[in-house]
Amino acid sequence: xxxxxxxxxxxxxxxxxxxxxxxxxxxxxxxxxxxxxxxxxxxxxxxxxxxxxxxxxxxxxxxxxxxxxxxxxxxxxxxxxxxxxxxxxxxxxxxxxxxxxxxxxxxxxxxxxxxxxx
Amino acid sequence: xxxxxxxxxxxxxxxxxxxxxxxxxxxxxxxxxxxxxxxxxxxxxxxxxxxxxxxxxxxxxxxxxxxxxxxxxxxxxxxxxxxxxxxxxxxxxxxxxxxxxxxxxxxxxx
Numbered sequence: 001x002x003x004x005x006x007x008x009x010x011x012x013x014x015x016x017x018x019x020x021x022x023x024x025x026x027x028x029x030x031x032x033x034x035x036x037x038x039x040x041x042x043x044x045x046x047x048x049x050x051x052x053x054x055x056x057x058x059x060x061x062x063x064x065x066x067x068x069x070x071x072x073x074x075x076x077x078x079x080x081x082x083x084x085x086x087x088x089x090x091x092x093x094x095x096x097x098x099x100x101x102x103x104x105x106x107x108x109x110x111x112x113x114x115x116x117x118x
Numbered sequence: 119x120x121x122x123x124x125x126x127x128x129x130x131x132x133x134x135x136x137x138x139x140x141x142x143x144x145x146x147x148x149x150x151x152x153x154x155x156x157x158x159x160x161x162x163x164x165x166x167x168x169x170x171x172x173x174x175x176x177x178x179x180x181x182x183x184x185x186x187x188x189x190x191x192x193x194x195x196x197x198x199x200x201x202x203x204x205x206x207x208x209x210x211x212x213x214x215x216x217x218x219x220x221x222x223x224x225x226x227x228x
Contacts, residue, residue, distance in 0.1 A: 034215070043205060043220040044161070093160050107216060109160040 002028045004096045006110035013084055014118055020080045021113045023094030029074035030096030034107065035067075038091040050077050084117045091115075120144045122219035124206050129225045130196055138191045138222045140206030148209040151216065152180050152191045155203045164191070164204075193224075201226045 003026040013019050023033055032051050036044040048069050050056040056069035068080040077096075081088055093112040121143045130136040142150070149168035153161035167173055167182035167189060179192040191204055203221040210217070 041223075044218045046215065046217070049215060091158070109162070112158075112160045114158070 002096070002108040004030075004094065004108045004110040006094055006113050008113060009111060010114045010116075012116045012118065015085050016083055018080055018082045019084055019115060020078055021092055021094075021115075023077045023079070023096070023110050025075045025096040025108070028096075030077075031074065032097040033071060033077040034095045034097065035069060035077075035079050036093045036095070038093060038112075044093060047079075081115065084115070086117045089115055089117045120208055120210070120217035122206055122208060122217060124204075124219045124222045126220065127223045127225070129227060130193075132196055132198060132226055132228050134196050135192065135194050136196060136224065138193075138204050138206075138224065140189045140191070140219055142187050142189075142206070142208050142219075144187070144208055144210070144217075146210045147184065150180075150182055150189050151207040151209065152178075152189075153205040153207060153218075155205055155221065157203075161205055196226050198226050198228070200224065 005024045007022045011019055034049055035047045037047050038044050046059050047062045048056045048058045050069050050071040052071050052074050058064045066082055071077040091112050091114055095107045095109045097107045124140045149166055151166050152164040154164050155161040164178055165173055165180035167180050170184055172179055172181045177194045182189045203223045205221045206219040207216040
């Protein structure tokens with residue numbers, strides 16, 4: 001099956017620093033990647049949709065200058081949390097979309113990155 | 119926009135059957151997904167419904183009624199490892215995008 005990896009799986013950083021999270025589709029080409037954020041005991045909230053070679057589309061309330069998304073190739077998207085603050089501490093999950101052979105467009109999730117900002 | 123409702127928590131006994139309901143109001147609809155998520159892990163795909171009716175896959179089944187904006191996930195022969203959050207997600211028309219419900223935390227007890 002389709003595999004999506006994320007790196008790092010866990011990161012702890014100081015307030016004010018920037019953190020980059022990578023999302024890779026390992027055995028398929030993903031035309032679209034999604035970035036989600038999940039706070040403890042809450043559901044996944046879509047942050048942005050990223051299409052290869054174009055600017056990401058951000059959801060309402062998500063600061064594009066704070067959460068920089070780059071989707072340079074069909075297998076890699078990166079999310080950079082700039083000038084991170086403790087309130088940015090969360091579980092960040094990416095997913096990659098590909099056209100399925102069945103009735104639906106499939107979306108495969110990475111294992112997530114736990115960000116803790118001190 | 120999308121509005122998705124599901125119960126916050128449920129408890130069921132090992133070996134029993136449990137049904138997790140999901141209702142949705144959407145401006146566009148392409149299909150409904152169910153995902154399982156264990157604490158601290160990413161969601162894993164369970165099922166997808168686009169047509170009305172029941173889709174059965176082993177111990178898990180999912181039902182959809184498009185006219186009623188309603189779905190349920192049925193888990194049979196519950197096992198302790200089924201303790202997890204179950205997320206209902208709706209896919210918009212012509213889009214990969216998923217809108218997730220808040221999830222139902224299922225606790226399976228001996």
